[in-house]
Amino acid sequence: GESVGLHLPTLSVQEGDNSIINCAYSNSASDYFIWYKQESGKGPQFIIDIRSNMDKRQGQRVTVLLNKTVKHLSLQIAATQPGDSAVYFCALSRPGTYKYIFGTGTRLKVLA
Amino acid sequence: NAGVTQTPKFQVLKTGQSMTLQCAQDMNHEYMSWYRQDPGMGLRLIHYSVGAGITDQGEVPNGYNVSRSTTEDFPLRLLSAAPSQTSVYFCASSYTAGRGENTIYFGEGSWLTVV
Numbered sequence: 001g002e003s004v005g006l007h008l009p010t011l012s013v014q015e016g017d018n019s020i021i022n023c024a025y026s027n028s029a030s031d032y033f034i035w036y037k038q039e040s041g042k043g044p045q046f047i048i049d050i051r052s053n054m055d056k057r058q059g060q061r062v063t064v065l066l067n068k069t070v071k072h073l074s075l076q077i078a079a080t081q082p083g084d085s086a087v088y089f090c091a092l093s094r095p096g097t098y099k100y101i102f103g104t105g106t107r108l109k110v111l112a
Numbered sequence: 113n114a115g116v117t118q119t120p121k122f123q124v125l126k127t128g129q130s131m132t133l134q135c136a137q138d139m140n141h142e143y144m145s146w147y148r149q150d151p152g153m154g155l156r157l158i159h160y161s162v163g164a165g166i167t168d169q170g171e172v173p174n175g176y177n178v179s180r181s182t183t184e185d186f187p188l189r190l191l192s193a194a195p196s197q198t199s200v201y202f203c204a205s206s207y208t209a210g211r212g213e214n215t216i217y218f219g220e221g222s223w224l225t226v227v
Contacts, residue, residue, distance in 0.1 A: 004154070034215065043116075043202055043218035044155075089154065091216070098143065098162055099170065100216065102155040 004092060004103040012109040019077040021106045023090035028071060032093040035064055035075045038105070039086045047075070047088075077108075085110045115139065118203050118219035125193040125226045133188040133222050135203030143206045144186040145170070145216075146178065148199040155202065161186055193226045200224070 003026045013019045021035075031052040036044035050057045050064045050073075057064050063076040073090050089105035119134045137144065145160035147170075157170030161180040175197060177189040186205075190197060203219040 036218075041221075043220045046215050046217065049215060091155075098160060098168075099157055102147075104152055104154040 004090060004101045008106050009104075010107045010109065012111055013080050014111050015082060016079055019075075019080045019084070019108055021075045021077075021088045021108065023073040023075075023103050025071050025073065025090075025092055025101075027092070027094070027101075028068065029095040030092040031095055033064070033066060033073050034091045034100075035062075035073075036089055036091060037084075037086045038089065044089070080108075080110050082110050082112065084108060116203055116205055116217050116219035118201075118222050120222060121220070122223045123225070125190070125224065127193060127195060127226060129190075129193050131190050131193065133190075133201055133203070133224070135186045135188065135219060136184050137186075137203075137205040137217075138184065139205065139207070139217070140183060141205035141207050141217075142183070143208060143216075144180065145204045146176070146186070146188045147202045147204060148172065149202060149221075150199050158188065158201075190224075195226045198224060198226045 005024050034049040035047040037047050038044045048059045048062050048064050050066050055066050061078045065074045087105040087107050089103045091100045091102045116137045142163050146158040147155040149155050156172050158176050159178040161167045164180050164183050167178050180186050201222045204216045206216045
């Protein structure tokens with residue numbers, strides 16, 4: 001069946017360094033991908049999205065890269081700050097449905 | 113900027129009790145959905161709605177009912193609570209259902225414990 005997996009359950013980075021969080025998916029027909037940030041005790045917060053006709057999209061301090069050949073999605077956070085500490089997870093659309101598949105998340109820890 | 117509002121934030125139920133989790137959005141979104149989040153399992157879709165009067169089942173619908181009488185509201189009903197329904201519940205909405213610019217916005221969550 002369809003799946004979404006994150007490569008690391010936990011990622012620790014030094015404050016000021018760049019962070020890269022990865023996500024792999026199985027359904028090559030997925031056409032819309034979203035990254036969310038979830039802080040403890042809160043709901044998921046939209047960070048950035050990308051459609052399948054793109055391979056890169058940039059936001060404020062964040063970049064999402066999509067490699068459809070290997071079915072891989074990554075989120076890059078530049079100059080990681082303590083406020084970036086959270087769980088990050090990817091979501092992708094199920095083509096032909098109104099449904100999304102969510103990954104289990106990577107916990108980002110920012111070290112001072 | 114209310115966005116997606118869920119109530120209650122926390123609830124403890126006894127096995128067999130019923131309750132309703134409320135969800136309201138003020139963004140005129142067509143699509144609304146309910147997810148549960150359990151440790152190590154990601155978000156799983158319970159029920160969703162693509163518009164007023166239209167609902168459908170997600171991945172884990174058993175034990176839950178929904179209705180969508182208005183665009184704004186999408187309550188989730190637990191019919192007879194079971195310990196397996198202990199979870200964090202998130203209501204979410206997006207402008208249109210399906211594909212395209214369909215960013216999903218989430219509420220702050222409802223922590224439910226069934227004892």
